[in-house]
Amino acid sequence: MSDFTSGFWNWYVALITIASIAGCAILLWSQSRYKVGLDADGQPAKTTGHVWDEDLTELNTPMPRWWMGLFYMTIVFGIVYLVLFPGLGSYAGKLGWNSTGAYQAELKQSNLEYGPLFARYASQDLKVVAADPQAHAIGERMFLNYCAQCHGSDARGNKGYPNLTDGDWLHGGEPETIKQTIMVGRIGQMPAMGAALGSDKDIEGVAHYVRNLSGLTADPVKVAFGKAKFGACAACHGAEGKGNPMLGAPNLADKVWLYGGSADTIMETIRKGRTNTMPAFGEFLGEPKVHVLAAYVWSLSNPAPAKAIDDKVAAK
Amino acid sequence: MNLPKEAVVKMYAAREEIYPREIQGRYARLRWAGVWLTQIVFYGLPWLQWNGRQAVLFDLGARKFHLFGLVLWPQDFIYLAGLLIICAYGLFLVTAVAGRVWCGFACPQTVYTELFLWIERRIEGARSARIRLDRQPWTLEKIWKKGAKHAAWLAVALWTGFTFVGYFTPVHVLIGEIASFSVGAWEGFWVLFYGFATYGNAGWMREQVCKYMCPYARFQSAMFDRDTLVVTYDRKRGEPRRPGARTAGDKLVAKAVAKAGDCIDCTMCVQVCPTGIDIRRGLQYECIGCAACVDACNGVMDKVNKPRGLIRYATENALAQGWGTREVKRRLLRPKVLGYTAVLGLLILAMTTSLALRTPLKVDVIRDRGSMGREVEDGQIENVYRLQLMNTSEDARRYRLAVEGMPGARIVDLHVVALDGASARALPVRVRAAAGEGGSHRIAFTVTALDDPSVSVREEAAFIVPR
Numbered sequence: 208m209s210d211f212t213s214g215f216w217n218w219y220v221a222l223i224t225i226a227s228i229a230g231c232a233i234l235l236w237s238q239s240r241y242k243v244g245l246d247a248d249g250q251p252a253k254t255t256g257h258v259w260d261e262d263l264t265e266l267n268t269p270m271p272r273w274w275m276g277l278f279y280m281t282i283v284f285g286i287v288y289l290v291l292f293p294g295l296g297s298y299a300g301k302l303g304w305n306s307t308g309a310y311q312a313e314l315k316q317s318n319l320e321y322g323p324l325f326a327r328y329a330s331q332d333l334k335v336v337a338a339d340p341q342a343h344a345i346g347e348r349m350f351l352n353y354c355a356q357c358h359g360s361d362a363r364g365n366k367g368y369p370n371l372t373d374g375d376w377l378h379g380g381e382p383e384t385i386k387q388t389i390m391v392g393r394i395g396q397m398p399a400m401g402a403a404l405g406s407d408k409d410i411e412g413v414a415h416y417v418r419n420l421s422g423l424t425a426d427p428v429k430v431a432f433g434k435a436k437f438g439a440c441a442a443c444h445g446a447e448g449k450g451n452p453m454l455g456a457p458n459l460a461d462k463v464w465l466y467g468g469s470a471d472t473i474m475e476t477i478r479k480g481r482t483n484t485m486p487a488f489g490e491f492l493g494e495p496k497v498h499v500l501a502a503y504v505w506s507l508s509n510p511a512p513a514k515a516i517d518d519k520v521a522a523k
Numbered sequence: 524m525n526l527p528k529e530a531v532v533k534m535y536a537a538r539e540e541i542y543p544r545e546i547q548g549r550y551a552r553l554r555w556a557g558v559w560l561t562q563i564v565f566y567g568l569p570w571l572q573w574n575g576r577q578a579v580l581f582d583l584g585a586r587k588f589h590l591f592g593l594v595l596w597p598q599d600f601i602y603l604a605g606l607l608i609i610c611a612y613g614l615f616l617v618t619a620v621a622g623r624v625w626c627g628f629a630c631p632q633t634v635y636t637e638l639f640l641w642i643e644r645r646i647e648g649a650r651s652a653r654i655r656l657d658r659q660p661w662t663l664e665k666i667w668k669k670g671a672k673h674a675a676w677l678a679v680a681l682w683t684g685f686t687f688v689g690y691f692t693p694v695h696v697l698i699g700e701i702a703s704f705s706v707g708a709w710e711g712f713w714v715l716f717y718g719f720a721t722y723g724n725a726g727w728m729r730e731q732v733c734k735y736m737c738p739y740a741r742f743q744s745a746m747f748d749r750d751t752l753v754v755t756y757d758r759k760r761g762e763p764r765r766p767g768a769r770t771a772g773d774k775l776v777a778k779a780v781a782k783a784g785d786c787i788d789c790t791m792c793v794q795v796c797p798t799g800i801d802i803r804r805g806l807q808y809e810c811i812g813c814a815a816c817v818d819a820c821n822g823v824m825d826k827v828n829k830p831r832g833l834i835r836y837a838t839e840n841a842l843a844q845g846w847g848t849r850e851v852k853r854r855l856l857r858p859k860v861l862g863y864t865a866v867l868g869l870l871i872l873a874m875t876t877s878l879a880l881r882t883p884l885k886v887d888v889i890r891d892r893g894s895m896g897r898e899v900e901d902g903q904i905e906n907v908y909r910l911q912l913m914n915t916s917e918d919a920r921r922y923r924l925a926v927e928g929m930p931g932a933r934i935v936d937l938h939v940v941a942l943d944g945a946s947a948r949a950l951p952v953r954v955r956a957a958a959g960e961g962g963s964h965r966i967a968f969t970v971t972a973l974d975d976p977s978v979s980v981r982e983e984a985a986f987i988v989p990r
Contacts, residue, residue, distance in 0.1 A: 238534065239533060239534050239535060240531050240532065240533050240534060241531070241532055241534065242529045242530070242531055243529065243530060243531075243532050244529055245529065245530060251530035251532050255534070267532060267534065269533065269534055269535050269536035270534065270535045270536070270735075271535065271536065271537075271538055271731055271734075271735055272535045272536060272537045272538065273538070273731070274535065274735060275535045344948075347949070348949065351909065351949055351951075355891070355893070355909075355951075356893060357893060358893075359891050359893055359894055359907050359951070360891050360907050360908070360909040360949075360951035361891075361907045361951035361952070361953050362951070363897075363905075363907065363953070365893050365894040365897070366894075368893070
């Protein structure tokens, strides 16, 4: 646990701490009594014995004894604390407390509290969960916490981050498939095809052909030229360019463009390829939470249940 | 014999027990009125019900603070600050006018000390009996009396701790838990903590709290001036003190008696003092202005057929110039008092106005940071926002969302939102507008309750058109 190569600094810190506490105790004790001279009546003088500027003395107005007791109690508290908790160098403390353990304990507590709720949803079909108003609210909050950074608060995505509401799925949009995507993540791989296709003219042709597939404006000459070259792409995207969810190959014949549908962008995609990652959340969130989250994500492109929920809340 | 030239003195001293004598009179009655008033409210309030729930409940877990019909949220903490400022100014005003009346008649330290003293008197007897009891060795009687006193103190203290926690945990639930010995660890801790604090402060610490712990005791001299009413001994009238009656036969003494003032040096004012001071030595920082010495001295003056008021509430100026009540009252209109009153009045006005006009709806607009703005069909631009809505009323409500500030700006799909009573919701909202000039534009969201248009919040945001 120690970041140091020798135990020296641990001892250094521990000794300074102990010496400081001992020093406080000695200071308290030594300053709590004073030797003073006797006054004319043979009684101890009523001053503290301090003299400033030749004749300025300070009256002794004693503090209450319990107040002194409080000072000593802070020392006792400090010693007890250092015995129980980690505070002296690398000494771990009798209680064995550490922040990791405290986090784990809180996590355990929270799982105890919410575990049964998530377990109940986990045993239900995803489409049933999607129709449950409470699960929908939980899913919405989880989405805003964990997913919205990339996919946007409205789940409509961003350049490079897929829109989750349009019903167009790279890896398949069945509830179970979505759950799989969240659990183990996805890696989207478009290889760089520049060298395989050949010249810039070839690449431009394929780009125009692909634009033509989804009904965008394209130069007919270039389209015809690109069509001949599209064979290299068909292995993944299919002969008609309709894509393949098994490979995560996008449908090129619809109007959804992850990186942009301009000829220049498509050419860049073909030339340099694209690599994209959806991180795995299974280990972090646990299967029951992912279940609820997947149901929510599915409901985004199947909005009937979500609508029913707002109506239900409103009817209350 | 060689006498030591030096001695060792300690810088701390043990507390000397004070045995305040019981006293009757106008100010004692006033103090008991203070005790009853504050404690009926304190002990009783948690039991009051309102709309099917506890009327006053500070629910820390749910972060909701119920005050009768009012529900306050952590966002409303400004009102707590306002309340504390009003209390502080109230205290300043009262102190400037009449000294430490808060200390003497309403402060919990005084109130609980008074309660504990009452118990002490019922069990151990009057002042002299208590002094005797403390000096005598431990007998069965002493053990019984002390034990009974501490048991009674602890009972009051624990009930106080329980009541205090009852403001934060529903009191009916709490008493059930206590009856079945299933109190939560934290609730149990705080009941014991506040119980112990009450027992320790009112039973053992007493005047030590005022003398050594209370910060207010030390800074209130800043509010005093020569026209502040304080408990004072009329030195001109009282001095020289009349010597004791036992030496009345002596000629010198008889002469002294003839010249003597009204003070008969009976020390009753010292015996009744809860902080153990002699008010005849003038204004002291220990004096909490409880006027027990005024009651005591008035009783004595009645007995020796002298006018009352040898010790009385008076101002420094009134004593010096022999003013009557009228002149003292006239000095009430001095700038300091008027200033405090004006500030206090303004604060109360501002606070009540703000509370009355409070909108039971909170809206925060957070623009999505992931995307600047995206182009959608017909070349329109779309921005995404997260609307954090909070319905702070107790009823479920529906709200209409609207956006303004850019030509053609509109919210997509979502127009009416429903929220349960006292609940919060984060909503993703898409706003579309015609692609105008590139850059940032000011827009504003308006959220209005369908059933009550006065419940409406307008919140500004930025709409970004990509260049």
